[in-house]
Each structure stands twice: as structure tokens, then as C-alpha cells.
Amino acid sequence: MASRPVTITALGIAQILGWGTSFYFPAVLAPPIVADTGWSLFWVVSGASVGLLIAGLISPRVGAVIERRGGRPVLALSSLLYASGLAIVGLAPNLAVYLLGWVVLGGGMGTGLYDAVFAALGKLYGEDARAPITNLTLFGGFASTVCWPLSAVLAENFGWRGACLIYAGLHLAVSLPLQMAVMPPLASQASGIAAADTPAKPQTTLLVGHQRMIFWLLALILTISAGIGSIVIVHFMIFLQARGADFALAVTLGTLFGPAQVGARVIERLFGQHYHPVWTMIGSCVFMAIGLVLLLTGFPILALTIVLYGGGYGIMWIARGTLPLALFGADRYATLMGRLAFPSLIVQALSPSAAALLIEWSGAGLTLAVLTALALVNVALVAVLWALCRRT
Secondary structure (H helix, E strand, O other): OOOHHHHHHHHHHHHHHHHHOOOOHHHHHHHHHHHHHOOOHHHHHHHHHHHHHHHHHHHHHHHHHHHHHOOHHHHHHHHHHHHHHHHHHHHOOOHHHHHHHHHHHHHHHHHHOHHHHHHHHHHHHHHHOHHHHHHHHHHHOOHHHHHHHHHHHHHHHHHHHHHHHHHHHHHHHHHHHHHHHHOOOHHHOHHHHHHHOOOOOOOOOOOOOHHHHHHHHHHHHHHHHHHHHHHHHHHHHHHHHHOOOOHHHHHHHHOOHHHHHHHHHHHHHHHHHHOOHHHHHHHHHHHHHHHHHHHHOOOOOHHHHHHHHHHHHHHHHHHHHHHHHHHHOOOOHHHHHHHHHHHHHHHHHHHHHHHHHHHHHHOHHHHHHHHHHHHHHHHHHHHHHHHHHHHO
């Protein structure tokens, strides 16, 4: 079995390519697609929402499969689905086929992005998966940094269709072999080896008493955070301009978002081993709320606002992977991760469109106020979660 640094590096490269060719895909490639085809920008951008919706629908099943068979077959399937979906998108003769390609890409997202890989790492490393999960998110934080300029170069030299086909080839030539090289078959994983030396225990995902309450509360917190996060990412420039920044300044300030995420994740990586992951979740909710409150109230230093919000959003993904492991243990982690991912991915898929309608009807200011209120509700909910965790 490959060493942990090699495993995380290989999976991290696949994450960069996975996020860059799905969630971050429309930011650069949507304009040339619209210009070339005449398709509606709304439908072109909605492809990512279709993908997230499919990912959410299949996530419980994906978690159950990883629990039984390990991450190797699921991650292999993700690369094949990514390649197939991007090929369909790149060759699409009409909008219907384009959206069909995103249905296939959604299968790749559901089997290959954070939630699935977190579950695979939990299955591989058991209770020791916290550090690998955190390290993996450091790679994911560079997806836009790497793939946005790469997509621009590919589109300029080969057209958007050529870019899709090249990305499809990269999934087959880079992601697939890397993930297969470092993900061992289930029988050789550490958990399986350990299990061979101890009496078999009945496996159950049944949650009882406080565990059930904690699970659903955590699912709600993660879902609200994911919804806020997807809306802010999609409408980020609109919110900044509503607070008085011109477009050029908004674009410049937007470049702080990625480094803020990665910087916060590095800090969590350095100090996270010394405290319970519930504090990472608390920090995420608090900093996201502070950032939105400052943005809503017109705090003059927009850069600080973005750094606080971006840092909170960045460590939310760490908490999403590490807190369920700490609360519910490794034995049923993969299955429960799939269930936790279901509502948050559905909300991620639908919330940007809902926010767009709210912006059209009531303006960016009211939309930002709604997001701020939801972020403050999340702070209250995470306080309840902390109290329940202490009680348990």
C-alpha cells in the first residue's frame, strides 16, 4: 500500500482535476459555449446544478458501496464517468445532449469529489483519517487556481469543445491511473487487516438517542453552510458590487477567496490535532457569519471581509469530513457520509438559481441579508451541536 503522502498527493491531483472540470467548469467555459452555440447562458451554467443534483441523489448509495467494497472501484468509476460526461459535453450537437453530458458528469461528481473520497479515506485509515482528509482539502483549494487559467488557454487554442475532450483524456490518462495506484483493494486495507485479527463485530448504521439528534443537526448545519457557500461563489461579484465595489475592484478582491480558504486549511492542519473537530465546525460557522455581517453592514475593508468569510468556508469542508468521523466512528463512516452529503448537495444544486430569482425580484442587498440571517441561525445551531456533543 502506498505511503500516506503519496496517496494524498495522487488523490489531491485527481481532486483538482475533478473540481476544475465540474463545479468550476462554467466560470471560464460558459461564455465561449454561449458565443459558439447560441444556447441560453442560464441553461449552460445550469449544467453544474444538474451535476450537483445527480451527485446528491446518488450519494447515499455511493457511501454504502464504499462501506462494503472500499474506495477503489468507486474512484475508478468516477474517472470513467468524468471522461464520458466531458466527451458528451464536448461533442454535444444540441442543448439536450449537453445537459445529458452533465447528468453523466454528476455521476462522476458523486463518486469522485470530497464526500466520496472522504468516505474512502475513512475506510482506508479508520480513526486516523483526520489528517489525510485535511491534507486532501489543501489540494482541492487550488482547483480554481489551476483549472481556470488552464481552461482559458485550452479554449483559446482548441475551442471549448477541444478543451472538454482534452479534459476527458486527462481523467483517463492522469486521474484514473493515479487513483488506482494508491487505492488498494478492500482486502488489503488497514481496516480489513485489523479486522482479520479480531473477532467479527456486527456492522450497523443504526443511530440511537442523542446520536440521531446529533446526526440530523449536523446534516442541517452542513446543508445551510453548503447552500450559503454555493450562492456566494456564484453571485460573489454581484454582492461585492452591491456593497460599492466596481467590477474591476470586485474581480481583484475575488482573487483573495481561494488563498483565504487554503490559508485557513493550513492553520487547521497545523493545530487541528490538538482539539476536537467540532471546534472546526464552530469556527467555520462563526467566521462565515462574521464575514457576511461585515459585508451586509458595509464594513469598509472588503479584503478583511472576504478573508474571514473565505477562511470559514474553507474549513467547513474539513469539518464536513472530520466531524462525522469523530462523532460516529470509522465503522459506519462511509455510509453516514453518503447520507450527510445527500441534502447538502441537493441544496448546493438548487440554491444559486433560487438566489438569482431573489436578486431579480428584491435586489442583491435583501438576498445578502437573507444569507446573513441563515449564517447567524447556523451559529445558533452549531452552539446546540456543541452542547449535545459535550453531553454525549
